[in-house]
Structure formats: C-alpha cells, structure tokens
Amino acid sequence: MGIIINADTKAIVQGITGKQGSYHTKLMLDYGTKIVAGVVPGKGGTVANGVPVYDTVKETVDVYAPDASIIFVPAPFAQDAVLEAIANKIKTIVVVTEHLPIKDAINVMAYATQSKVTIIGPNTPGIITPGQCKLGIMPAHIFKPGSIGVVSRSGTLTYEIAAELTAKGLGQSACVGVGGDPIVGLNFIEALELFRENPETKAIVLIGEIGGNMEELTAEYIKQERYPKPIVAYVAGRFAPSGKRLGHAGAIIMGKQGTAQSKIEALINAGVKVAEKPSDVTALLVKELLP
Amino acid sequence: MDLSEYEAKQEFSKHNISVPNGALIAKSTQTAQMLANLKSPYMVKAQVLVGGREKAGGIIPATSEKEAEEAAVKLLGARIRGLQVKQVLIEEKLSIRKELYLGITIDRFNRSYVALTSATGGVEIEETASKTPQAIIRTFIDAQSGMRSFDSVAIAKQLGYSGSQLVKLSTIIQRLYQVCIDNDAELVEINPLAETETGDFVALDARMVIDDNALFRHPEYASKETEELSPQEILALKNNLAYVKLDGDIGVVGNGAGLVMATLDLLNFFGGKPANFLDLGGGATLEAIAAALQIVFAESDTKVILVNVLGGITHCDDVARGIVEAANEAKVKKPLVVRLVGTNQQEGQKILANAGISVLDSMEAAAKQAVEITREAQP
Numbered sequence: 049m050g051i052i053i054n055a056d057t058k059a060i061v062q063g064i065t066g067k068q069g070s071y072h073t074k075l076m077l078d079y080g081t082k083i084v085a086g087v088v089p090g091k092g093g094t095v096a097n098g099v100p101v102y103d104t105v106k107e108t109v110d111v112y113a114p115d116a117s118i119i120f121v122p123a124p125f126a127q128d129a130v131l132e133a134i135a136n137k138i139k140t141i142v143v144v145t146e147h148l149p150i151k152d153a154i155n156v157m158a159y160a161t162q163s164k165v166t167i168i169g170p171n172t173p174g175i176i177t178p179g180q181c182k183l184g185i186m187p188a189h190i191f192k193p194g195s196i197g198v199v200s201r202s203g204t205l206t207y208e209i210a211a212e213l214t215a216k217g218l219g220q221s222a223c224v225g226v227g228g229d230p231i232v233g234l235n236f237i238e239a240l241e242l243f244r245e246n247p248e249t250k251a252i253v254l255i256g257e258i259g260g261n262m263e264e265l266t267a268e269y270i271k272q273e274r275y276p277k278p279i280v281a282y283v284a285g286r287f288a289p290s291g292k293r294l295g296h297a298g299a300i301i302m303g304k305q306g307t308a309q310s311k312i313e314a315l316i317n318a319g320v321k322v323a324e325k326p327s328d329v330t331a332l333l334v335k336e337l338l339p
Numbered sequence: 340m341d342l343s344e345y346e347a348k349q350e351f352s353k354h355n356i357s358v359p360n361g362a363l364i365a366k367s368t369q370t371a372q373m374l375a376n377l378k379s380p381y382m383v384k385a386q387v388l389v390g391g392r393e394k395a396g397g398i399i400p401a402t403s404e405k406e407a408e409e410a411a412v413k414l415l416g417a418r419i420r421g422l423q424v425k426q427v428l429i430e431e432k433l434s435i436r437k438e439l440y441l442g443i444t445i446d447r448f449n450r451s452y453v454a455l456t457s458a459t460g461g462v463e464i465e466e467t468a469s470k471t472p473q474a475i476i477r478t479f480i481d482a483q484s485g486m487r488s489f490d491s492v493a494i495a496k497q498l499g500y501s502g503s504q505l506v507k508l509s510t511i512i513q514r515l516y517q518v519c520i521d522n523d524a525e526l527v528e529i530n531p532l533a534e535t536e537t538g539d540f541v542a543l544d545a546r547m548v549i550d551d552n553a554l555f556r557h558p559e560y561a562s563k564e565t566e567e568l569s570p571q572e573i574l575a576l577k578n579n580l581a582y583v584k585l586d587g588d589i590g591v592v593g594n595g596a597g598l599v600m601a602t603l604d605l606l607n608f609f610g611g612k613p614a615n616f617l618d619l620g621g622g623a624t625l626e627a628i629a630a631a632l633q634i635v636f637a638e639s640d641t642k643v644i645l646v647n648v649l650g651g652i653t654h655c656d657d658v659a660r661g662i663v664e665a666a667n668e669a670k671v672k673k674p675l676v677v678r679l680v681g682t683n684q685q686e687g688q689k690i691l692a693n694a695g696i697s698v699l700d701s702m703e704a705a706a707k708q709a710v711e712i713t714r715e716a717q718p
Contacts, residue, residue, distance in 0.1 A: 068622065068652070124555055146621065149553035150445055151523050157450040158482035173651070185621070187651045187681060202597020203621065204649045207681075208702065211649075228596060230447050230525075257597050260447045284600035287607040288616070297442035297455050297526050300468040300475055325608060326601055327703055 050177025050222040051197070051242040051249075052140055052166065057181050059116040060108045060138075061086045062129045064096045068144070069120035072185050073097045076118075079182040084112040087132075105136045116140040118174065118183045127152035130167065134159050142183045143169035143227070153231035160233060167233025173203040173225040184225070186210075194219015196333065197243035199236055200255035201226055201262070205284060209255060209329050216330045221249040230259075236266040244276065251278045251337055253329055254320070258285030261305040267314035275318075278336035282323045283311045340549040340560060343386045345428050347545035350522060354514045356529075357541045361430035367412040370429070374404050378431050383410035386426040387419045388567075393462060395419050400432060422567075433541060438531030439498060440464050441512060443480075443519045452480040452519065454490075454512065458498045460531035486516035504538055511540050523553030571634045578627040579620055582634060587612025589709050590635030590644040590673070594619040594653045598702075602647045605703060611710035614641045622652035628661030636669040642716045643674045645709040647702050650681025657683075659690035666694070674712050678705035 053059075059076075063069040064086025074097050077083055085108040086096050092103030102108050105117070117138045121129040126145040133141045134156065141160070148170040160167045168175055174184015179193035186203070190211040196218050200206040203225055210223055224239055226232050236254060243249045256263040263283060270279065286308040304310055312322050321336060323329045342350075348358045362373035363386070374381075385397035392398060397419040401407035407429055414427050440460030446453040456476045459467055468475050476497050480486050491512035495505045511532070519527045528546040535541055549560055565573050575582035581596065589606055591613050593599035599618045606613050615638060617631055635644050648658045658679060666675060678699045679687050688698045699705045 071652075123552065147552040149523055149556070150525055150550045151520065151553065154445070154451055154482045161450075162483075185652055200597070202595060204593075204595030204651065205597030205601055207649050207651060208598060208601070230445060231450050233450075235448070255597070257600060262448065265448055282601075284597045284604060286604045287613070288600050288603060296440075296464045296468075296530060297444035297528055299465045300442070300455050301444060301446065301453065301477075303469060325605060325703065327701075 050180060051224070051239070051246050052168075052175055052222070053116060053177050053181045053183055055080075055180040056082075057116055057183070058082045058084045058112055058114045059118060059183055060084060060105065060112070060114045061099070061118050061120065062105070062133065063120035063122075064088060064099065064101060065091055066120055066122070068185070070096060072120070073099065075188065076182050079188050081181050081183065084108070084114055105132045105138065109136045114138060116142065116183060118142040118144060120144050123147040123149070126170065127156055130156040131159060134163050134165055137163065137165065139165055141165060141167045142172065142174045143167060143233075144172060144174060144185055145169070146171045148229065150231055153229060157231060157233060168224060169227040169232060171229045172227035172232070173206065175222065175224040177222045178220050186223070190214055191223060192219040194221065195248055195250040196220045197246065197249040197252045198223040198255070199226060199239040199243070199252065200224070201228055201257050202255055202284060203228070205326065206255055208326050209253060209282065212327060212330050213253070213333070216334070218330065218333060221246060236262050237269045240266065240269065240275065249277065251280070251333055253333065254279055254281040256281060256283040256311055258283070258288050258308050258311070259306055261302060263311035264305045264314045267318040267320065270320060271318040279320045280323060280329055280332045280336060281315050281320050282326055282329055283308050283315070340551055340554065340563060341388045342547040342549065343388060343426070344384065344545050345386050345426065347527070347547040348542065350518050350547065351542050351545055354518050354521075356511055356514050356518070357539065358545070359430040359433055359541060359543065361428050363426055363428050364411055364415075365426050367408065367415050370408045370411045371404065373429065374407055377429065379403055380432040381407045382430045382432045383407055383414060384428045384430065385414045385417070385419050385424040386428055387422040387424055389420040389422055392419060397424070433533060433543070434536045435533040436536055437534040439534065440530045441515055441532050442526070442528040442530070443516055444526045446479060449479050451482055452516070454478040454480060454486070454494060454516070456494050456498060456512070464530055480516065485520070486513050488513065508540055518547075522547065523550045523556060524548060525550045571637055574630050574634055575617070578630040580627060580631050580634070581616070581618040581620065583616040584638070585613050585615050586640070587614045588640050588642045588713050590614045590638060590641040591647070592617045592619065592631050592635055592644070593647040594621065594623065594649065598647065598649060602645065602702060602706060605706035606645070606710060609707050609710040611706070611713055614638055619648070619653060623657070625657045625661055628658050629664045632661055632665030633668070636665055636671070636673060641673060643676060643709050643712040645705060646675065646677045646679065647705060648679050648681070650679070650683065653682070655679050655681055655683045655687030656690060659687035662696065663690060663694045666696070676705050676709045676712065678702050
C-alpha cells in the first residue's frame with residue numbers, strides 16, 4: 049500500500065522530453081509506474097518513450113484524470129509548471145527540479161495549501177513505494193518491499209541507507225525524500241503522520257541534516273504525540289563547515305537550533321534512536337524491532 | 340549572495356527608505372573631495388562582508404574632516420576579520436533618539452516570509468532575542484497578499500508608535516518587504532533603524548542576502564558573483580559544484596550534499612580532517628567531474644583525495660573517466676581513495692582498474708583508508 053502513491057497511481061510527467069525527464073520516464077515505466085501522459089508546451093501530439101505528449105496539463109486531466117504529476121521542468125519555468133498542476137487539482141506533485149528560487153517556492157506552497165494538494169520537493173529524489181510505484185529519480189534496485197518507512201532530506205544519503213536496509217533484509221513500505229531546499233512541501237511531521245496511519249509500516253528511518261529546525265520541531269511532535277512506532281534517525285553534518293553569516297534574522301529565528309548537535313539532542317530527548325554513522329542505522333533498527 | 344552595506348543602501352534609497360547622506364571611497368586621496376558635500380560629524384565604515392564589523396574595528400566615528408581622512412587611510416587596505424577593505428563608506432552621523440530592529444527573512448516551517456522587528460535594536464539584538472524573546476515581534480507574511488498596510492500598521496503600533504510616526508514606520512516596513520521581493524532576497528535587515536531627534540526613521544546599517552537560485556532574474560548582480568572568489572571557487576561555480584574550502588588535509592569529492600556531509604562526519608569520526616566540502620550535485624557531466632578533481636588536486640594542503648560516489652543519475656563511468664583525466668593532468672601526484680557504486684558501476688571500476696586505481700565498495704572503509712594514509716604521511 050505504501051504512502052501517497054501505490055500500484056494504481058496514474059501519473060503525468062511535466063517536462064517529459066528534457067534530458068532528465070526523458071531518461072527517468074523510461075526508468076519509471078520500467079519499474080511499472082503508470083505514466084499516462086507527458087506535458088511539454090509546443091510538443092503536444094508527439095510521443096515520448098511511448099507516452100503521449102500534450103501541451104497542457106488540462107488536456108491530460110480531461111483524458112486520464114491523473115492522480116499525480118512529476119516535474120522535471122528547469123527552475124526558471126518550474127513555478128508555472130507547479131501552479132499549472134495545482135490549478136488542475138492534481139493531488140500529488142513531485143518537484144524534482146533543483147535550484148527553484150525561494151520566492152517561487154513560497155508562492156507555490158501557498159497555492160498548494162489552499163488547494164489541499166501535496167507537494168513533494170522541490171529538489172527531491174521523489175517517492176517510491178517499493179514493488180508498486182516509483183515517482184522519482186532514485187535507483188530502483190536498492191529498494192525492496194517491506195515494513196520500514198524512510199523519510200529524508202537528502203538523496204544519495206537515502207540511497208546509501210536504503211541499500212543497507214535492503215542488504216540486511218529490511219524492506220521498505222515507502223521512501224520519501226522531502227527535498228533539500230529551505231522551503232519544501234511535505235515535511236517530516238506530515239510524513240510521520242502518514243506512516244503512523246499506514247498499517248504496513250512497523251518502524252521509521254528519519255534522515256536529517258543541518259540547517260533549519262525541521263528535526264527539532266519533529267522531535268517535539270514525536271514527544272507530544274507519544275509517536276507509536278519506533279524511529280531511528282541519522283543527522284548529517286556534525287562536522288560541516290558553518291557558513292559565514294551576515295545579519296541577525298537567521299540567528300533570531302533559529303536561536304540555538306539548526307546544528308547537528310541541537311537536532312540530535314532533540315531527537316534523543318524525544319525517544320528516537322540516533323545513529324552515529326549511516327551504517328549504524330540498520331543495527332539500531334533491528335534492535336528496535338526485536339519483540 | 341551577500342551585498343555590501345553600500346549596495347543594500349542603494350536598493351533602500353531606490354525604494355524611498357531614508358539612509359544617511361554618504362559617499363563611497365576606494366582611494367583615501369578622494370576623501371577630501373567627497374567630504375565637501377557632507378556635514379560633520381561622520382561615521383567611517385569599512386565595506387566588508389563580516390558580522391560584528393563594529394566590534395572588529397571596522398567602524399570609526401570622526402568629528403572633523405581631518406579625522407575622517409585619517410580613518411579612511413587607516414581602514415582602506417586593512418583587514419577586518421581576515422577580509423581586505425577595498426571601499427569605505429563615509430556618512431553623516433545623525434543625532435538619534437532610539438534604535439529599532441527591522442528584518443525580513445524566510446520561515447522554513449511556515450513556508451513563508453516573516454518580519455522580525457524589535458523596539459530595541461542595535462548590536463546586541465541577538466542577545467536580546469535569546470534573553471527576552473518577547474522583545475521580538477514575529478509577523479508571518481501571507482504569500483498571496485504580501486505585506487499589507489494592516490500588517491505593517493500593527494507592527495508599528497506594537498513597536499510603540501502612534502500618529503504620523505506610526506504611518507511613517509508602517510510605510511518603511513512595507514518598503515522593506517518590497518526591497519526583499521523585488522530583489523529575490525532571502526534576508527533584508529535594517530539594524531539599527533534610527534528614530535532621529537526630528538522623529539524621522541533612517542536606516543543606519545543595511546544587510547541584504549540575495550537568493551543565489553534567483554540570480555538568473557537579476558543580471559545586475561551577475562558580475563559580483565565571482566568578485567571575492569579564489570580560482571578554485573570560480574572553477575566550482577562555473578561547473579555548478581558546491582565547494583567550500585576547509586582547513587584539513589583530506590580532499591573530498593562526492594555526490595549529494597547529505598552524502599558529502601556524512602563523508603566529512605565519517606572522516607572526523609575516524610580522526611581525520613577534511614580539506615574541503617565538494618558536492619558534484621546530481622547527474623554531473625564528465626567535464627564537471629574532471630573540474631571537481633582538478634580543484635581538490637590543486638589544494639596544496641591536501642595529502643590524499645577521497646572520492647565517494649553513489650551513482651543514481653550520476654554515472655560511475657563518467658566519474659571514473661573524470662578521476663583518471665584529472666589524475667593524469669595533476670602536477671602533484673596524490674594518493675586516491677575511491678568508493679564508487681551505482682549506475683554503470685562495473686564499467687567505472689574497470690576504467691579505474693586499468694589506470695591502477697583501486698576501488699572500495701563501502702564509504703566507511705574508504706573514509707578509514709583515507710585517514711590512515713594521512714597518518715602514514717606524518718613525519
């Protein structure tokens with residue numbers, strides 16, 4: 049069943065003819081994802097990877113009623129692409145595009161909230177429900193169906209940990225990358241809510257990194273809610289260089305939050321087991337899952 | 340991208356936010372001529388992008404033209420917290436009643452801009468914020484309607500103003516938001532915003548950070564991008580590589596910010612010290628990969644180079660070719676530790692094997708080996 053997407057999810061690809069869009073459409077199709085159409089203004093009527101291409105999202109809605117869209121449109125045009133998907137009430141929108149300006153991200157998130165659609169990303173590897181559906185750019189072979197939910201801010205680090213889980217026999221119910229940008233749609237707390245309601249998910253791996261205070265707020269949520277499923281976390285950036293910082297607003301808004309230490313302390317305090325190295329995640333998880 | 344005080348104030352002026360009369364000087368011989376249009380006393384301010392500039396001696400008050408000239412001579416060419424002063428801003432010093440703080444930045448969790456304001460601004464603002472958080476007023480800004488007059492009036496009122504001053508301050512808050520939006524800033528800050536003896540509001544200092552991802556909309560800042568960068572940093576920028584120089588001796592190249600950060604953490608865990616952070620990003624081209632290796636080879640402190648790539652959209656064969664190319668061209672040979680798995684793994688490993696470079700499967704083993712090599716290199 050997974051979260052957000054499953055074997056029945058019908059998806060469109062915005063930017064299907066670009067280099068990344070075309071390459072990953074093929075891989076998603078190979079995985080079994082139901083890609084019903086692509087959208088590229090000016091390429092309507094053509095076919096890409098065996099998938100019909102339309103000029104607008106609206107045309108695909110009329111024909112296929114898609115549940116999801118995955119967006120590969122380059123950053124300068126991505127805002128319009130996301131707004132187009134929102135305007136057409138596509139329920140789930142995965143924004144793979146990197147380098148989306150913050151102002152554009154803030155704008156699309158406001159529209160998404162108003163229209164009650166879920167945005168994953170931007171700058172996300174996407175989401176996969178192993179064995180059923182992949183909407184993203186992650187290498188498929190490192191995942192296998194199972195009962196571990198993975199939510200992460202990082203792409204390759206997620207692959208690192210997922211591959212290790214799979215190698216040790218721990219399959220995944222779903223893996224979702226929330227995106228590496230300051231402003232993202234789906235956040236850790238919302239992902240945890242979904243995993244909580246998901247009967248297949250027995251435990252969760254949370255992969256955080258320095259910057260922002262999402263991990264701290266998530267720790268607060270876990271504590272307050274007495275979150276019912278075990279969580280193992282890894283936080284990258286214990287020894288990351290601190291950038292030179294001008295102005296005070298960042299410090300005022302964050303207080304002492306934002307460092308790896310602050311995040312790790314908050315998570316431990318909330319009862320989360322925190323791995324020191326990526327390779328320790330699996331062992332901690334096995335311990336947590338012991339009856 | 341950080342703007343200097345002078346550049347930020349130019350943006351403020353364009354948006355009708357008052358700033359003190361001032362002049363920008365790059366050569367101390369220009370001082371006398373520039374001072375002709377300014378009234379004493381003065382503030383002489385080094386234009387360097389460092390926090391705590393005042394405490395580091397970068398701001399010198401002057402009561403006469405002579406003192407201002409001396410201050411300009413002293414500051415120009417000097418180093419403030421390691422950065423060379425190329426320009427100074429000389430401004431008229433105002434008589435002020437009160438210092439306020441105004442800032443607009445982003446709130447990640449609320450997914451919006453947020454205005455931060457305080458009736459007690461000045462250099463101690465961060466301390467104020469941590470000791471008396473209630474002294475900071477936070478106002479989330481609705482993304483669709485923007486900063487409206489009722490938002491800014493409410494802020495001005497909370498800051499303790501009424502009547503015409505309330506309207507003046509409210510207008511400045513709205514203009515500051517417009518500066519933020521028009522410039523795609525992730526931070527705009529006035530600290531302090533002075534309430535003068537005449538009851539007006541003037542921005543005494545200014546900070547602006549432009550969102551790097553929005554620079555394609557701002558060609559006016561394009562030439563600034565490479566101004567203060569080292570040749571390695573310029574090469575990184577050209578190839579879309581995220582590169583930060585650090586002070587250790589293990590050069591690091593990886594793909595994905597999280598994975599590279601985890602690599603730095605592992606090096607530290609095993610007792611090593613990374614010489615840099617270098618993230619290839621996703622789907623790097625052969626050219627970018629070769630440039631990345633060239634950058635770490637060129638760092639003189641680096642004793643060993645650790646490559647940690649988990650190929651998804653990045654292809655291992657491209658990485659291998661990039662490594663071989665850079666290793667062959669490098670003037671100084673350095674030992675390489677390579678961890679390379681994922682897309683086109685076998686081809687990549689074959690290319691490296693042919694060049695006599697061995698490959699590891701685990702990032703932990705690779706980090707450990709890199710640290711061991713630096714230990715052996717110790718005399």
